[in-house]
Amino acid sequence: MAAPLTSSRLARVRTVAQDAMRGARWWTLLDLEPTLRADAEFWRDLWAPSLAIAAHKVGLKGARAKLDEAIDAGFHQTDLFEPELSAAFGADPDWAAVLERAKANVPAPPLRITAWPQPAPAAPLWLDRIQAHREAQLLTRLPRPAAGAWRTARDLLGWTSALWRHANARINAGDAVDVLEQVANGARYSCVEYSIVLAQALNALRIPARRVWLRRGDYHDGVGQGHAVAEAWIDDLDRWVLLDGQHGAYWADEDGRPLGLPELQARDRPARPVHVGSRQAIQDPALWSAYFAHASVSGAAWAPGGYVPVFQDGQVLETDRLLRDPAAAYPRLSDLAVGVVAQDGAPAVLIRPEHPYATGGAWNGEPIAAAQKGPPERRFTRALDRDPGEHKADLAALTPYGALASRELRWTAA
Template structure:
């Protein structure tokens, strides 16, 4: 087994590997295999399937080897890598069996709730505020507020989404000032850090906001099953609105009305993502809608 890299090196390699995947720099990704094998958190569910695709793209023999290895180890999230996986290996005579092997790896959830209790009176609302002595430092880094709360929230949403490109790195126990300081030095983080900056930034601008954790129905196993966003109370609209800092987007109904988390969860039909920042539009809305 490869020796585990230091946390700093691992974060850097993860970012390089992610960028190589997005930019179709297949040889760059393949050159990182030794280090990626030591990434116990993501090897089976992310890097092994990605390396199989990369190996096929450059024409290496036995390109499917790391995919088969991952399936033998319990990988099952083939849908996250489509249509690339089927484009690469769909003509293999045993491809249907490969998919069945992966499907058989899906574990049963440890707990399944079949009867939902009626919620009673909730605890006092907890907003995600930065420590009081740090609020001035944060406010000085934020865009100037607009006249209305909704425009201010939209401006901060767009600004937050443009701060860095998403990466699977994390900053432990950091607040929005910590994140912004590290981003200024070139660091890149996950959806969690977008939600920290957005929620704490909104509160610093006197717009009540909280962070929200979203989970897919199959969140109990695999990668990419959770997502972090913010929800803000917008006086102009007299409602809570869910704001996705990673994508620079909120979700709206058929009339263009911004929606809260409970409204999104109650819908039978997907809502429409509305983008306000410079980030590329969500490429697969149905994938992200699964979090609601």
């Protein structure tokens, strides 16, 4: 009676069989057939075709029978055994049909992801945030957020513009809390300080924002060549919008749609300023539109005609990254990146929102469970439906202001 095929004995037999195949010790391999037949994992796809080749090598009759047996059981990887298989059986009159039989054994994939969202390439996103330990102090000074991101941003824009009357003084250091404390004592500051307060206030209320430096045409000489504003990603508009804290204004197109900086730079006529604060309205839109000629944002600058790194007073205009295309500085923060992971042994998708303040994910409008590893608010997993047929799901990131624009995922299951 044969000894039971324990895992350790099976491992030894596999090693001996592999060495016999490599060393062309065909009889050694053939003598192992009774044991190899018990190796359910590899019999069909490895040992049966190998034994067919070995039987042919030593001239045994019926050598091909083991190959036929393997094909009948579902074997299809004939290419792994070439040129030995064709050398052994290629002269058989039905060899072409044998290869077709094997090829027909290839099963349909159990699962195939056919469409998925992919974020566009973009430069790293630098937001102008107050230091974490100072954020609580800033929040106590801010208006309460509204139900939507755009309403909240407009409220903050109007609030910021009303804090003080513009002056050309500069604080030259500090953050939004420092500015607000000095303003409470009667200080007045320039556009730079408006941009600091507005950008950091927006981020504190979980609206991604950064500062923007605007410059007129030949800004390397003269006076009054620059202006500082802010810009924010607005969840419910699915876009970046430029916000002028000094004037309490944003710019809109002819249909009233709020505009971002690249759109303003591309226009051939001034956009319409829309005021939400109590400050005096911009009287000459063309004058202020001239500041859109050149720009940089936190972390990046672009200048298709060549970047001039010196401002009117000799100040060096530093930037972390020079870009040729401003689109690279404007990631679409409703985008999602999708990966694949195993969840309880089954395929699942791992969803990573691009939005820095994502608090969750949604799958066809339902919340997605957070992944076990990594920051829980930034990674979400969902197992893929394995029922036969075509499937799709609408994926979206969730923020404190609701669900962002959705992205489609498609897959098929056999």
